[in-house]
Amino acid sequence: MRLGYELVKEQLFFQKELIERARWFIRLRWAAVGAALLGSWAAFLFEPRFPVFPLTLIALSILLYNIVFLLVWHRIHSRVPHHVRAFNVFAHVQISMDLAALYGIVYCTGGIHSPLLIFVIFHIILAGILLSPVSCYAYGIMVAVVTGLLLGLQEWALSSPLPVLFQSSLFPRDAESAHLVVHYGVFVAAILMTAFLTTSLKGTLRTKGRELLYVSKELEASNAKLTALYEMLKRIGLSSDLQELMDLATRNAAGIMGVKACSIKLLDEDRKRLNFASSYGLSLDYVAKGSIEIDKSPINRKVIEGSFFSIGKIDEKDYFQYPEDIRKEGIASMVCLPLRVEKMAIGVLCVYSDVSHHFDDEEIRFFSLMSDLIALAIETLRSEINKTWFLRKAAHQLRSPFTAMYSMLKVLGAGYLGPMSKEQKEMVLRCIKRIEMLGDLINDLLKLGIKRVEADKASLHPVDGGSILNGLATLFQSQAREKQVEVIFGVEEDLPQIMGDERLLDELFTNLISNAVKYTPAGGSVRVLLARENQNRVRLEVADTGIGVPEEDQRRLFTEFFRAENAKALVEEGTGLGLVIVKEILDHLGGTISLESHVGQGTRIRCLLPAI
């Protein structure tokens, strides 16, 4: 059964055709008027008895009413563009007027003996195209009756049309009355045949049109589905939380498939059990049944092995251990597909419908595409999490021996284990210093690694750079005061937002400012300014009165582990990774950095960041 909505849509489709045709006939009529005028005057030149004036009059009246029709068409079209009835009435009026005009011309050019009588056929065809079959036949019968009347009137000399000048093959002038009846029969048959052929041809076209409409509707539906799928992927692609990603996936999948529920079950590590990882539209009771042992569930085993499982009606086959649970959920049909990454199943994706036989082959194919994409999204995020997690683990592993050593040296250095000679103590303090540097190096290395992973994940969005900078101001000012370096912060008013990520920008600002403070001797100053560079760039400027970077070192400043000689001389600690992190972040944000420095005078760093 088709829905009312679809019927209306179909009607609209054919109605559009009606409106177009109505317009087309108006155009056609201009040509007809022209032909009528030209024809009449040409005939008049050959035959002075030709009734050129009545015909011109009729042609002009056709012209007149066609102008009216044009106006009416525009009026209906602009006021009630979807009013089928209005256009229907309009079509009737047009055909009736045309027929009347034609009969006027026929009458003037010899009545039934007029060769122009044959033109009624075209009007029947037009009626067949524009109107319903019944109307077409009605016009056919009307034409037959009017022609019959004309024949009767003329034959029994009750009416005398204008002089007959032409010989028509339809109703020859000198034929006997009995013959004329036969001619009339043939005429009526031709009219009705025309009506029949036109209406049935139109019927076929209509069926074809309907099929076309159906196909286009299907295409539209699958296009809508694909668009929705794309939107879903975009959304889940931005998610950095696995649970959130899966919840989004189940909710969206149910929406796109137009079903009541969807679930994701994931395989555990030893691939023996499936656990509900996310579900939408299922009751807690259903999900809380816990994990499913694959060995005991032939359906799930089949799916994990790579085939899909579809059931049109739950009680149709004895598939389930607990069909009553499924019925209680209101599930009537379901499809389950493997979530596969490179042919290896990581779980099962199911959709549940409350309608029996909901899923056809087409939908299962689409669903399979969706499940592949969801699996890919899950696996990608998982590996990202693993990457970061690995780095964090490594951080701990590397830091453990370092922290123990540090504490032991501190204990030793503080004299808890007894007094030491001055040289011994100095040596221990050197050890502490060196091990602190090692700690910084480990931290920076890991930060760099984690930043790389995070930068990959961070989605850029408008960020208020000013508030991030202001947040850092207090921190740096107190730090700099200790060093007796003045730090001045400035944020331009009405600054556009930066396309970035809070964490990355925080890290970027921190690195640049702390570097400046670090290499500025006591009594110096660091100026930090965030300002608008142009329409789509924001400029971060960090200018210090520090030691500066020798020209020959400037190019290598952004390479890993590089530290300028004079920097090493001033500050012993330093990993040479700070500016590498800065560069990485800028690369990710699509920003640029430039440096202007003079040894002993200071350094000015300018970063241009994309703004919105």
Place this chain on the structure above:
Amino acid sequence: MAIGTDILMIDDDKDLVNSIRIVLESREYTVRAAYNGKEGYAKIQEKTPNLIILDVMMATDTEGFDLAYKLRNDPRYQNIPIIMVTAFPKKMAEEGPDKFQHILGESWPVSQFIEKPIDPEVLLTSLEKVLKEAHRV
């Protein structure tokens, strides 16, 4: 006050525990040590300590947190002050994986949080502060 104050240090790094032990014992604290959460809990049951120094990451990433919660939810132990130490810089811990974030999101069950590497002097200062607060309560 320090004399006889019973401090339980739970950390899987024996070197670290020993160096801290030296510092604390020099201040007349009584120090007991445990090298994992389970052992630590047993020692607590044996005798309720006056303060616990607890490492976050031991055999599992949240072993320290888990123990802290267990103690906080137990009326017998919920008033023991805890100093939590971790090699994880705090920021990293906050940005950590689900389980971490989840735990840090709830009300922090710890009296004091210090970052490794532990500077013995810093530890002593916070220890005295925490003990003083606990004593006042």
